[in-house]
Amino acid sequence: MSEIKTETLTQAVSNMLGTEITCADYQTKPLHGGTVGDVQLITGNATTTDGKILPYNIVLKTQKKFERYGDPDSWRREHDFYQSHFGELFTESFRWPACYRTEMNEEENETQIWMEYIDGISNLDLTGDMYERAAEELGRFQGKLYAEQPASMQSLTNLSNVNYMKNFYHRYRSWNRVYDYIRSNDCEIPKHLCNMLIDIDESVDDIFNRLDKLPIVLCHRDFWVANIFYSDSKIVLLDWDTSGWGYLGEDMASLIADEADIEHMVEYYHTCIPAYYKGFSEHADIAHIKDNCVYELMLLMFGYRLVEWIMDAGSGNKLQDTDNEKMLHIHTLQKIFEIKNEQ
Structure with a gap:
């Protein structure tokens, strides 16, 4: 301490x-x-x-x-x-x-x-309405900054780079341990989920080209349930140390896929992204954007990370804990797969 x-x-x-x-x-x-x-x-x-x-x-x-x-x-x-x-x-x-x-x-x-100490509802206690509210408020905040370009934003020099997410993905992809695992016969991850990750690798250049057509906004980059508090009917967001320039929707990928409410991932995908766009649209016209790329962002940001967690599940713990942890991460990949099939 x-x-x-x-x-x-x-x-x-x-x-x-x-x-x-x-x-x-x-x-x-x-x-x-x-x-x-x-x-x-x-x-x-x-x-x-x-x-x-x-x-x-x-x-x-x-x-x-x-x-x-x-x-x-x-x-x-x-x-x-x-x-x-x-x-x-x-x-x-x-x-x-x-x-x-x-x-x-x-x-x-x-x-x-x-x-300030924030006393409110957070983590997996957040309800679906609170998820949606957090998405809309973040969209409104990002849209305002995007449209107005306030002087106080221009003076911020310590911001993470717009390519941070791409570099993060490339770093994982170049790691043979996870890259080879999903292509091996010994992989414990169901084949259709491995193929989902391999498909992203094979089409990543096209995905990056699509991402480059999206607005560049100030991203929180750690927009997950542990940092979001619903307090007095307001949203309070903690831990801004990873913030920087990024693509519209990056934070939505975190909200939906980063150790979130797995059973409701598909539902939250369908409710939170429209809420996010609604908030952003109050300040900037994004009606022309038909491809939000959030599904792809979830896999670019968390796909190989989930593979790593599956491979490292239960280190030093009981066998039952290991199996439960693996299934949790596999279940997350399965939900992302289901989101793809519903698009």
């Missing part, structure tokens, strides 16, 4: 409460973490200059430098975003968590962001 400095905590909580405090006690609870960041919920009571005792909760996100393939500065991107005027572009119905203090330790290559 990151060290919590009393002075920094006092300043962050003062900013959050909108009044100066003299001291604050605290307890910490990990929210999530790993190689990407350390996130702690800090709760306690703060004492104001006039002696009032106010309860508080605040989130401290500490990010150490790490190398993300093809995106070396992503580790500091969220800090840079919060330091900019990017937050002014959000609306009441679609926003990120409020930020109360940021710090950059250049010597340690580490950022700290003190931010």
